[in-house]
Amino acid sequence: MATGDSPAGARRRVRLAVREAREAKGYTQSAVADAMDWSLSKLVRIELGEVTITPNDLRPLLTFLGVTDKDVVDSLIQDSRASRRRKLWWDEPKFRDALTPAIRQLIQFEAEATEYRSYNVLFPAPLQTQAYAEALFRSYGGSELPEDVRRARVETRQRRRAEMLRRNDGIKTYVLLDEIALRRPYVPRDVMVDQLTDVLSLVERSDVMVRILHFDADIPPSLFGAFEILTLPTGDAILYRESGLSDELVEDAAEVTRHREIFDLRWDRALDDDESRAMVERTIKSLSSGNPPAGAAPPGSTGRGTRRRREAE
Incomplete structure (x- = not known):
């Protein structure tokens, strides 16, 4: 099956066509369900x-x-058949019961995305080491996330990581980390050192780019928190947002565009690739020596926020 004809893409085309046609008619979901003799769910x-x-x-x-257009109907029927894929690992009960619907869809889109962008105060889920993911999930109590759910979610992140890094079809990965990801001790020191060391190995790849948005970057305030954007083979994109234990997948083009603009602005104002690598190296050295994480941009850095502040001075 070609990338553009993946089950995830085919399912997306069908559901968007159904929703758009319903909204164009002005029908509510309840009205359509009643007419089709279906349950609303x-x-x-x-x-x-x-x-x-x-x-x-x-x-x-x-x-x-x-x-009623025959070509449109035939195309959607073909998509309907293509979307009924065989069951894959995330359909197994231990994953299906532990993952949100948004995450299960996100995993499918990751398999076909041509570009992946992430802005976060933590390392993005698909690039977390196992120890880092385990340490993060230990912060949740058993009443929030039972142990079996935590184990399944850690394994999910490891599978996503393996599949993303194994792809050889040119997916580009852009990771934008807020400096707080390096400086705040979310995880034990040795775990952070291993995660940062792993980051250094990842940026040796031509398809993975990591930049640090330092504290004094010249950026306007934004209400947007952490998010991921996946660019699909069709050229459009989807947005994934996660906050604590809640998450959502957003397909509204205007909303996705707003987040992409915010990402691009922050990426442009972040430390460049070499400066970001140097900060990671300094942080590893500092943590390994038992000191607090090293400071942000060093004297002479060329991040736009630092440069503009100097010009103002």
Whole structure:
């Protein structure tokens, strides 16, 4: 199956077409579910991409929604068949019960994305070492995340990491870390040293770029927290946001564009590749010697925020 015809992409095309046709008619989800003699949850899950829709269900649904163009209908029926993929590892009960619907969809899109961008105050999930992920999840109590769920989520991150780094089809990975990710002790010192050392090995690859957004970067305030953006083979993109134990996958083009603009601005104002690598190296040296994490941009750094502040002085 070609990348552009992946199950995730096919399912996305179907659910977006269904939702857009319903909204164009001005129908509520309840009205459509009643007309099709379905439960409301069935239609909601179809539009969210949590379940596939069979060709036998899709044909009458498209007719009811006024989608009658033969080429369009045939294309969506083909997508419906393509989306009904064989079960993969994230469908196994231990993962399905531990992962949110948004994460399960995100994993599928990661397999076909051409570009991955992440802005975070932590190392992004697909690039975390196992020890780093385990240390983060230990911060949750058993009432928040049972032990079996934590184990499944740690294993999920390791699988995502392995699959992303194994891809040889040119996916570009852009990781933008807030300086706080290096300076705040979210995890034990030895775990952080190993994670940072791993980062240095990753940036040796031509497809992985890591930059540090230092504290004095010249950027406007933003209400956006951590987020990930995946660019798909079709050229459009999806946004993933996670806050604590809640998360969401966003496909609204305007919302994705706003986040991409914020990312690009911060990427441009961050320390450049060499300066970012030097900061990571200093932090490793400092932590290994038992000192607090090293400071941010050194004298002479060329990050735009530092340069503009000097010019103002």
